[in-house]
Amino acid sequence: MEGSRDPYGENMPSYFQLLTDVKWGAEQNLREWAPNTLSSWPSEFIHSLVKYGHLTWIDICLIVALAVLWTILRYTATRLCLIPLGQWLQLTPHNMNVKFPESTWKCFFYSMTWSYECYVVLWSGHTDFFQKPLTIWTDWMPSVPVPAEIYWLYMIQLSFYVHCIYACLYMDHWRKDTLVMLFHHLLTLALVGVSYATRFHKIGVLVLFCHDINDICLEFTKSNVYLKDRGHKYHALNDHMATAGFFSFAVTWFVFRLYWYPLKVLHTTGYGSMLYSPQPKMPFYFFFNILLWILQLLNVYWFMFIVKFLYKVATGQMDTVEDLRENEVADKYSNIGTKDGLVLNSN
Secondary structure (H helix, E strand, O other): OHHHHOOOOOOOOOHHHHHHHHHHHHHHHHHHOOHHHHHOHHHHHHHHHHHHOOOOHHHHHHHHHHHHHHHHHHHHHHHHHHHHHHHHHOEOHHHHHHHHHHHHHHHHHHHHHHHHHHHHHHHOOOOOOOOOHHHHHOOOOOOOOOOHHHHHHHHHHHHHHHHHHHHHHHOOOOOOOHHHHHHHHHHHHHHHHHHHHOOOHHHHHHHHHHHHHHHHHHHHHHHHHHHOEEOOEEOHHHHHHHHHHHHHHHHHHHHHHHHHHHHHHHHHHHHHHHHHOOOOOOOOHHHHHHHHHHHHHHHHHHHHHHHHHHHHHHOOOOOOOOOOOOHHHHHHHHHHOOOOOOOOOOO
């Protein structure tokens, strides 16, 4: 039907076309599943997960082993490299021992994983679902083999979020939104894990590709925030780099999370999955689409804070980048009252 206008999704739909197509896909899915099935959704979801899910003990053991490895590597890098580097740079004690090592470690890790995601999605030559997102569903089947390069990407991501749960409780600097971030890590772990087990791995890779780049910009910005005051001196270069990092954060947030993510990911999950799936009934349609749309609402919500910050910079109300999630920074700005700091966050 409507897919004939662009059978592979090579041309980006408009936002209006996105809503129209997703509405059609949802109506199609509701027709496929009987009303009495929808009324018993929890039990049917568990039944479908058992029927279509595929996660081996080897996968679980590998995820746990890699999570332990990331924790050991972070402890080792912090003690042997990052704290000595902070001492050499003459950072303040708390920035040297906690904040700077945390942000530097995360910036390095996210840079490596997103570079690998770029290889898988754009450069390997083995996939074209970024260019043709509607084709993701043409060969979907339960327990379909996962290509090795995507398999390792999932093992790395799942194990890293297991590590993040531990790190959030025992390693990271405690912030006002620590419990929120812990919930975010648990939710992401569940979403990524279910997408792997149900072999929705292609769409999972696109979701990771559209979100992980912002974490690089975020941690780069935070690292330079900690570096601008060192050796009892103010360093303008790091302040400028923090500002540049934030503007990169804003631009990539719009392009990846508010343009590519809805018009590629949400379009193909809501529309392409019903148009091209070889299965007469597409399982987990509403489960994944509802969670992915909630993620999009969070993206829009956080972008409002980014726009607010840009407005304050443009009008001269703000001249520095800070992280108001940190208690000591929030206290400082609440006392000053005339300036404001940026709420640095990424979900």
